[in-house]
Every structure is written in C-alpha cells, then in structure tokens.
C-alpha cells in the first residue's frame with residue numbers, strides 16, 4: 312500500500328458516504344428545517360449552528376417566551392461524522408468548507424503544498440463534527456491571561472471552572488473516585504471518555520522511567536506530565552454540539568433552525584444597531600430581523616469574513632475591497648494557531664494490539680504529554696501527542712490529514728505496511744507542538760462577494776527563536792528512545808530521508824531545524840481573529856456598534872494550551888448567561 316493508493320480509497324469511501332447522506336439517516340434526531348416558514352420576527356438570531364452557536368441557541372431557547380433562530384450554512388451532521396474510528400474520511404469531504412490556508416512557512420525544498428486544508432465543519436455542530444476529538448481543559452495560566460486582558464476576573468480559570476463542569480459529562484469511574492473529582496462535571500451534555508486500551512500504560516512506563524509524572528487525566532490545575540488521552544466520545548459516538556445540545560430540545564416551539572442557509576451580510580440602522588441579516592436560501596437573498604440581538608458564531612475564519620463583508624473591519628482593507636465602512640476594527644488580525652512536527656517511531660518488537668478495531672473508539676491508542684524543560688516551571692513548553700497504530704492505518708493520516716507529500720508518507724510507513732508473513736508491528740505517530748508560538752496569521756477578504764472564500768494566511772515557525780525552541784523540544788522528547796521500555800519494544804526513529812536536509816548531519820541541530828521546517832503541519836486550533844479586548848469587549852459585544860455579539864473561537868485572546876473545543880464550549884455557556892442577564896431572561 313502507498314500514499315497515492317490510500318488517497319484513492321479514501322476518496323471512493325467519501326463518495327459512498329455522499330450517497331448514504333441522501334437518505335438523511337440522522338435527521339430524526341435533530342430539529343427540523345424551518346426553510347419554508349414565513350419568518351416571524353425573532354428575539355435573537357444566531358449565525359452559525361456550529362460548536363458555539365448550537366450551545367448559545369439551545370441555552371437561549373430555555374426561556375420559552377424567547378424566539379430564537381439558528382441559521383446554519385450546512386445541514387445535519389452525516390452518519391459518518393458520528394463514528395469515531397473513521398474521522399479520516401471527514402477531511403475534504405462534503406461537510407468541510409474546503410477552505411485552504413496559505414502557508415508560507417515551509418521551505419521550498421520540501422515541496423509541501425503551500426495551501427493547507429483547514430477542515431472546518433459545515434453542518435450543525437460545526438467543527439465538533441469534523442475535529443479530532445481530543446479533549447482537555449488546558450492550563451489555568453492561559454485563562455488567567457484572558458481575565459487580565461479584559462480586566463475582569465470572571466474570565467479567570469477559577470471562575471470558568473463551573474462552566475467547564477457545566478458542559479462535561481465525564482464517563483470514567485476512576486476520575487469519579489479520585490481527588491480530581493472536583494475538577495470535572497458528570498451530568499453536562501458533552502460526554503468525555505479517557506483512553507484505557509492496553510498498550511497505553513505500557514508506553515507510559517517509559518515516561519515514568521524518565522522521571523515524568525504520569526497522571527490519570529489533566530485538569531486545569533494538573534497540567535504537567537503524561538496521561539492517556541481524553542476524547543470527546545461518549546457511548547461510542549462522537550460528541551458534537553448538534554447532538555449534545557440540540558437533540559434534547561429539538562421539539563422546542565421557540566427554537567427555529569434554518570439549515571442550508573448562508574448569512575451574507577449583517578444590516579445596521581443609522582444608529583449602528585445590528586437589526587437584521589441577509590440570508591441566501593435556495594438561491595434567493597432574504598432579510599431576517601432580530602428585535603434584541605444578533606449573535607455571530609460562524610467560527611475563526613467565517614466570523615471575520617462576515618463582519619468585514621458587513622463593514623466592520625480594518626478601514627484600509629475594506630476600502631481596498633470596496634466595502635462601505637461601518638466601524639474600523641482590527642478584525643481578522645492576529646490569527647493564532649498551533650503547528651506540530653511529526654516524528655515517527657517503528658516499534659519493531661511489537662505486533663498485535665490487545666484491542667480489535669472498534670468503530671466506536673478513537674482510531675489509535677493515544678497519550679499526551681505536557682512538558683516543561685525547566686522542571687520547576689508550572690506550565691508546559693511543549694505538548695507531545697502519540698498515536699499508536701499499524702502502518703497501514705498511519706499512512707492514511709499522513710497523507711489525508713497532514714497532507715505530507717507522497718514520498719514522505721511512503722518513506723515513513725511504506726516499508727511497514729502489510730508486511731507479509733507476520734503481523735504488522737505498531738508504529739507511533741508523534742506530534743511535538745510548541746504551545747506558545749509567537750507567529751501570527753490573518754484572515755482577509757478575497758473580494759467583497761460573499762461567494763468568494765476568504766484569504767487565510769497561517770504563519771508558524773517564522774521566527775528563528777520558534778525554530779530553536781522546536782529543536783530543543785524534539786531533542787528532549789526523543790530521550791524516550793533510550794528508555795528500557797522503548798528499547799524492549801524495539802523502538803527506532805524512522806528517517807523520512809528528506810531531500811533538502813540530506814546534506815546535514817542526522818541528529819544535528821541544523822538537521823532538526825531543516826526537519827522541523829519540512830515536517831510541521833497545522834493543528835487546526837485556530838482562534839483570535841475577533842479577540843476579546845480588540846474586536847469585542849468582555850461581554851463579547853462588538854466595539855463601536857450595538858446589538859451585535861461574537862461568540863466562538865474567534866474571540867479567544869490567548870490560545871489555550873493544546874485544547875480548543877472545551878474552551879469554545881465554555882465561552883458559549885458563559886455568553887448565554889451574559890445575554891440572559893442583559894435581557895432579564
């Protein structure tokens with residue numbers, strides 16, 4: 312099996328899923344489309360039924376006198392998005408917006424595509440329907456920075472903890488009976504499980520040997536060490552916010568859901584009150600009014616696009632694109648993302664895993680490390696993520712998700728796929744991530760037409776110090792290869808024989824710098840394009856206009872440590888409380 316053949320198979324399976332989706336197998340569980348309604352006037356219009364939008368709409372609709380409209384560009388999540396083991400088929404599928412980001416940070420010699428897929432979900436549930444289901448709360452230090460930026464302690468970790476708990480439904484008895492119990496919630500809508508398949512503890516022994524702490528799970532307070540991964544999977548199903556938040560209230564008469572409807576513009580009156588939105592429904596633009604507020608939850612890329620199309624954004628840029636200015640704000644600037652470098656281990660003394668392939672489980676056995684180089688530091692410098700699986704599975708992620716060139720994926724996994732005569736051994740797909748990158752990207756309008764995708768520039772590893780740090784982190788992480796545990800598993804580093812690094816001494820700092828430039832990829836934790844403190848205030852209201860809020864990952868002012876879903880859920884729950892408070896609901 313090689314990378315090109317793998318991609319063909321993935322594309323054939325995706326076509327089959329497209330056919331299955333015509334059957335609308337999932338529609339019974341979700342609210343009906345209000346497509347043909349003669350629209351009444353709504354109290355609140357929520358734009359984007361994704362991760363945050365579904366939560367906000369569901370919480371506002373708890374007040375039965377309040378009329379809430381949720382508008383979503385996509386439809387119901389398809390059946391394949393709910394099956395955890397096949398997440399590889401969601402990237403570049405019909406529920407992906409298909410946006411490409413422009414990545415200028417990789418070296419020419421690598422011939423890596425400069426256009427990387429963002430894999431944003433276009434369906435009810437949004438990116439919780441396409442994401443990689445890794446769950447965590449992050450480090451309290453980052454949330455405390457949010458509170459400082461807006462000068463409001465209600466955004467610090469201590470005050471956000473009840474919101475984390477409100478969203479969660481942790482499905483794990485060990486946690487329930489441990490001293491970490493108080494850091495988790497057990498009856499929220501969003502189910503979370505913890506990796507417990509056999510090889511994980513075996514691999515974690517190596518980290519103990521190195522003196523690293525191994526904990527059952529990370530919490531806001533326990534943020535250094537190694538732990539089995541946590542997943543947004545519950546009862547064998549992916550947890551997206553459509554199923555978690557909208558399914559239980561699908562019959563509420565005051566919640567209207569408009570699917571396959573693209574919001575093209577926010578309309579303001581002469582006092583800069585947001586009063587209505589233009590929506591493209593079945594090729595016709597219709598205007599829908601909100602009497603109280605419009606809430607934009609279209610995500611890190613589409614929220615700035617919509618604001619800019621509506622006249623809210625950097626004055627010069629809007630003028631250049633021919634958009635009339637409503638208010639000058641740094642919308643779309645300071646896009647924060649994480650990137651990670653891929654390192655592959657072949658574990659030649661291992662073979663079958665103690666677990667059959669189960670569609671209800673995460674596709675690889677996984678564990679996470681949060682590591683500080685200075686052992687007295689209370690926050691991690693880097694995160695390591697390790698996925699244990701067979702080569703024939705790993706190659707699919709290499710080519711489809713990380714979009715590495717075929718020759719790299721073939722070098723990494725080709726020789727180990729379907730080895731005849733004996734069982735395949737395990738391979739570990741490691742991602743080493745700098746948790747505090749300095750580089751920032753941006754989102755710009757391509758044109759003033761809603762049909763054109765925005766220009767998304769991701770920037771990472773553009774500063775020399777970021778590269779130096781990554782080299783330090785990788786060398787630190789590779790110490791695991793010298794442990795007794797890994798030696799007994801036959802661990803060896805796989806050399807991808809990168810063309811442009813071939814003249815450098817293997818293992819030297821120069822070699823690793825070259826390797827990092829060639830084999831780093833976006834982690835999809837994009838945020839910050841309408842950040843609190845610069846585009847929205849501490850109550851998430853857009854500066855300079857009235858009756859308009861943004862509630863999604865774009866408002867995150869400082870990227871959390873290697874997690875985003877949980878933070879977006881928390882923002883949405885807190886936003887719903889703030890809105891209820893403002894309108895006495």
Ligand SMILES: Cc1cc2nc3c(=O)[nH]c(=O)nc-3n(C[C@H](O)[C@H](O)[C@H](O)COP(=O)(O)OP(=O)(O)OC[C@H]3O[C@@H](n4cnc5c(N)ncnc54)[C@H](O)[C@@H]3O)c2cc1C
Nearest residue numbers: 359361362363384437438442443445574610863864875876
């Ligand atoms: C591929 C991928 C993998 C990830 N993996 C992880 C992970 O493992 N762990 C983790 O913690 N985080 C992960 N993340 C990040 C996390 O999933 C996202 O940050 C989060 O889901 C974003 O939520 P949101 O509400 O901001 O946007 P979304 O969930 O993307 O919601 C935006 C919604 O708005 C709709 N929309 C957009 N424009 C319009 C419009 N004009 N009109 C109508 N509707 C519109 C979209 O269709 C979408 O439904 C991942 C993200 C991606 C993309």
